[in-house]
Amino acid sequence: MALLLRNFRLVGFGETGGVSEIAVGADGSIAAKADADARLVDCGGAWLSPGWADLHVHVWHGGTDISIRADEAGLKRGVTAMADAGSAGEATFHGLREYVIERQQETIKAFVNIGSIGLVACNRVPELIDERFIDVDRTLDVIEKNRDVVCGVKVRSSGVIVGAWGITPLQIGKRVAEIAGLPLMVHIGEPPPVLDQVLDLLSPGDVVTHCFNGKRGGSIADTKALFDQAKRLAEAGVRMDIGHGAASYSFTVAKESIRQGLKPFSISTDLHGHDIDGPVFDLATTASKLLAAGLSFEECVDGIAANPRAFLGLSAAPLAPGSRADFTVFDLADSDEEARDSQGNVLQLEKTFEPRFTILGAVATPAARAEREGSDG
Template sequence: RQSETVRAFLNIGSIGLVACNRVPELIDWRSIDIDKTLAVVEANRDVICGIKVRASGVIVGSWGITPAKIAKRVAEMTKLPLMVHVGEPPPLIDEVFELLTPGDIVTHCFNGKAAGSIRDTDALFKMAQDMAARGILMDIGHGGASFNFETARASMADGLKPFSISTDLHLHSIEDPVRDLATTMSKLYGLGLSFEDCIEAVCAGPRGVLGLSGRGGLAAGTRADFTVFDFAEASLPVLDSQGNSMTLERLFEPRMTVIGNDVQPAARRAS
C-alpha cells in the first residue's frame, strides 16, 4: 500500500495544538523556542515547507502582533514562506498584512469574523487585493469558525480569487460544516468561482507551494498522486462556519484516489 504525500507547516508555538484553544500555543514568550524551531526545520526540510502562526485573539491574547513578527523572522531566516491564520483581534488583520511578502500565505482569507475580515472596510479589502496582486497567497482554510459565504461571494465578485482551496478539518468540523475537500470545492463553485479556477486552486497552486511535482499535469515516469472526480447534479444543503445555509446544485464527487500503484475507490457522498 502506497503512503500519501504529506507536507507540513511548522507551528511557531512549540507545543502545537495539543489542546487546541483550551491551552493556546502562544500564551507568552515561553511558548516559542527559536533555536529548536530552526533545528527542526533543518532536520526535516524534506517535509517542512513553511512556518505557521495563528495570529488571532483567542490564541495570542494581549501578546498581539509579536508572535507573527517572530514567526516572520524565523521564516526569513529559514528562507521559507509564512502561513498566517487570521481571525478576531488582537492583532488587527492590517497589522498582520503589513508583515507579509510575496510567497507568504493568508489562511482563512474569507472568514466572517467581526474586526477580523477583509470585508470589514473598503480599505482592508483594497489592501487584500493589492497583496494578492503582489504574490501573497489567499487560502480558504475552511474550518469550524473560518469561512463565510457572503465574505467569499462578495470578494470573488469583486475580483479576489483564492489561490488555494483547503480544509481545516478536525473533530468539531468534519461532520459539519466542512465535511471534506470536495464539499469545500463545491461551495466555492456555488459561490461563483469558475470550474477551472476551482481545479487550479486544489492542484497546481498548492502543489507549487508544497514543492510537489506534477504541477503541469500527469507525465510518464512521475509518481501518481491524484484524485479523480465526477462533476454531478445535486441538491445538497450546506453550511458555512457561522451557520448560514445554501444549497449546492453541482458537486465535485470523488471517484477514486491514485497514489503510486495503489488505487482506492472513494465513498460517494449522499445528497
C-alpha cells in the same frame, strides 16, 4: 500491478496534446506504453486531474486533542497530498513525522507551529501565551532537520490565541520564516492584532489562511481599505487560502470577494475533529461551496490541485513518462444539496465535486464523499 487508464476527461493539466490514455508501470511511474498485463481502469467518462492537495488539515492524531487521522482526510476523500497546518511545534514535530508523515500513502508535509507545544490542547492551552512558548533556536533546528517535509511556519494570529501579546508572535514567526527561507502561513481571525497589522507583515509567497472568514474585526470584508489591501497583496503574490474550518468561512464574504476579483490561491478544509462531521466534511464539499460562491470549475480544480501542489513542491502536471502517477478521478454532479458555512448560513449547491477514486503510484483507491446527515453539507 501496471495500470492503463482510459475513458476520462483531463482538467487542470494545461496543454496536454490530446492524451486519451495513461499507462502506469508496476513501479508506479508513468510509462510511454502500457505493459501487456496492465489492468484496464475505465474512468467512465469522469474528470481526471492532478491529485488533489489540501493545504490546511490537522492530522497529528493523538498528538493534539483536535486532529483527525490522516486516512480521514486523504485517499478515500480524493486527496493524495496534504499539509498539516501547525499541529506540531518544535517540541512535538518528531512525533508527527514518525507516526503520521512517514506512515501514510499520501504525501504529507507540514507547517511548523511557531509555538513550541503546537495544538496539544487546542485553544484550551494556547500555544502563544507569552515569550516562554516560543524557542527560536529549537524551531530553526527542527526545520533544518526536516527540510524534506517542512513547507512553512504557521502562526495563529488571533485574539483567542495571543491575547494581550498581540502582533509580537507573528513578528517572531515571520522572522523565523525569513531566516529559514520558508513561507509563513498566518491564521487570521478575531483581534488582537488587527488585520491591518497582520497584512502589513506579509511578503509574496506567504499564505493567509481563513481568507474569507466572517469574523467582525478580523475579516477582509470589514472595510474597503482592508479588502483593497488584501487584493493588492494577492496580486503581488501573497497566497489567499480558504481554510474553511468550524468558524472561518462565510458565504457572504466569499461571494462578494470573488465578485470583486479577489480569488483564492488554494481551497483547503482546515479539517479537524470539530468540523469533519460538519460544516466542512471534506475537500470535495469545500470545493463545491467555492463553485457555488462564484469560482469557475477550472478555478476550483486549480485551487485543489495545481496551486497547492505547486506550493508543496509537487508536479502540477504529472503526465510525463517517469513521473509518479498522482491523479484524482471525479465527477461534477448535478445537486440539490444545501450547504452551510461556518456561521450556519445556507447555500444551495447546483453542482458538487464527487471523487470516484485516486491513482497514486500503481494503486487505485476507491473514494467516497463523507457521510452527511440529511442534506446538510
